[in-house]
Amino acid sequence: MEIVETFGYLSALLIGISLGLIGGGGSILAVPVLAYLFAVNENIATAYSLFIVGTSSLVGGLKQHLKGYVDWKTAIVFGIPAIVGVALVRYYVVPALPDVFFKINDFEFTRRMGMLGLFALLMIPAAFSMIKKHEFKQQNSDDAANYNYPLILTEGLLVGGITGMIGAGGGFLIIPALVILANINMKVAIGTSLVIIAFKSLLGFFLGDALTMDINWKFLAVFTGISLVGIFIGSYVSNFIDGNKLKKGFGYFIFVMAFFIFYMEFFIKNK
Numbered sequence: 157m158e159i160v161e162t163f164g165y166l167s168a169l170l171i172g173i174s175l176g177l178i179g180g181g182g183s184i185l186a187v188p189v190l191a192y193l194f195a196v197n198e199n200i201a202t203a204y205s206l207f208i209v210g211t212s213s214l215v216g217g218l219k220q221h222l223k224g225y226v227d228w229k230t231a232i233v234f235g236i237p238a239i240v241g242v243a244l245v246r247y248y249v250v251p252a253l254p255d256v257f258f259k260i261n262d263f264e265f266t267r268r269m270g271m272l273g274l275f276a277l278l279m280i281p282a283a284f285s286m287i288k289k290h291e292f293k294q295q296n297s298d299d300a301a302n303y304n305y306p307l308i309l310t311e312g313l314l315v316g317g318i319t320g321m322i323g324a325g326g327g328f329l330i331i332p333a334l335v336i337l338a339n340i341n342m343k344v345a346i347g348t349s350l351v352i353i354a355f356k357s358l359l360g361f362f363l364g365d366a367l368t369m370d371i372n373w374k375f376l377a378v379f380t381g382i383s384l385v386g387i388f389i390g391s392y393v394s395n396f397i398d399g400n401k402l403k404k405g406f407g408y409f410i411f412v413m414a415f416f417i418f419y420m421e422f423f424i425k426n427k
Contacts, residue, residue: 160193161193161194163193164189164190164193164194165378165379165382167185167189167193168189168379168380168382168383168386169382169383169385169386169389170185170386171185171186171189171208171212171383171386172212172382172383172384172385172386172387172388172389172390173386173387173389173390173393174386174390174402174406175212175216175383175386175387175390176386176387176388176389176390176391176392176393176394177390177391177393177394177397177402178286178402178403178406184279184282184324184325184410185410185413186201186204186205186208186209186323186383187201187202187205187272187275187322187323187324188413188416188417190204190205190379191272192420197268198267198268198271198272199250199251199267199271199369200369201323202250202271202275202321202322202323203246203323203361203364203365203369203371204323204376204379205323205324206242206246206319206320206323206357206358206360206361206365207357207358207361207376207380208376208379208380208383209323209324209325209353209357210353210354210355210356210357210358210360210361211354211358211380211383211384212380212383212384212387213325213350213351213353213354213357214350214351214354214355214358215384215387216350216354216387217347217350217351217353217354219391220346220347220348220350220351221347221351223347225343225344225346225347225348226344226347226348226350226351227338227340227344227347227348228351230334230338230340230348231348231351231352231355233305233308233338234308234311234312234330234333234334234338234348234352235312235351235352235355235356236312237308237309237311237312237313237316238312238313238315238316238319238330238352238356239316239355239356239359239360239363240312240313240316241312241313241314241315241316241317241319241320241356242316242317242319242320242356242357242359242360242364243316243320243359243360243363243364244316244317244320244364245316245317245319245320245321245360245364246320246360246361246363246364246365246368247363247364247367247368249317249320249321250320250321250364251368251369253267253270253271254267255267257270268421269421269422271321271322272417272421273417273418273421273422274321274322275322275323275324275417276413276414276415276417276418276421277414278318278322278324278326279324279410279411279413279414279417280411280414281328282324282327282328282410283407283408283410283411283414284407284411285328285407286403286404286406286407286410287404287407287408287411304337307337308337311333311337315329315330315333316356316360319353319356319357319360320360320364325353325357326353327346327349327350327353330349330352330353331345331346331349334348334349
């Protein structure tokens with residue numbers, strides 16, 4: 157096994173450990189690890205990331221369910237349009253994207269640049285959501301959720317479409333929507349978001365990518381399995397280390413990774 161691949165599998169373990177420690181966000185590193193350490197193309201990297209994100213979020217969501225922090229009705233209401241959005245993008249949109257969007261003189265704006273550039277762009281608000289603690293205003297906690305179905309449908313399709321395009325969960329978009337639109341507290345919003353991310357990512361993968369591309373199931377199972385081991389290691393270590401204190405530092409790391417992706421795709425690969 158090459159040194160780079162070994163480092164890639166170690167990164168899979170670190171992704172899981174970070175998820176176990178800070179409760180979310182770590183899986184956003186799956187795409188750059190797959191794209192740069194395993195040298196897979198952008199379609200496969202985002203597809204595999206959906207599976208990895210979905211599986212790790214499912215483990216996290218089940219843990220939150222056991223603690224009573226999942227609102228299943230809200231998960232279903234928000235999750236269905238998100239699942240539709242992911243599946244449509246992965247089945248119809250991604251396979252139809254051209255290799256080159258446009259060309260200006262010697263500069264080519266490729267599909268890889270578009271997908272990874274969008275991914276890096278959305279890593280920035282995700283990083284800020286970890287660096288700065290946000291408190292979203294819940295409505296009267298005694299009131300039952302009053303769902304604005306047209307708004308929820310629009311939000312779900314949009315977040316699902318973004319997830320399908322870049323292969324990331326989008327928790328930083330889902331959590332404030334759950335607090336504001338579904339009138340649930342932050343802890344329940346976090347737990348519920350993990351369930352939504354799990355089902356929209358996994359169903360988007362199986363209804364889209366698994367039907368349109370050849371999947372290296374052995375590699376995907378090994379990478380995901382290592383990440384899951386990391387989650388349990390991180391969960392154990394979290395008994396001794398406050399994950400919230402590490403979250404800010406991890407946010408800065410994701411911020412740096414976003415600029416690394418921009419640099420690699422728009423400067424290095426176009427030389």
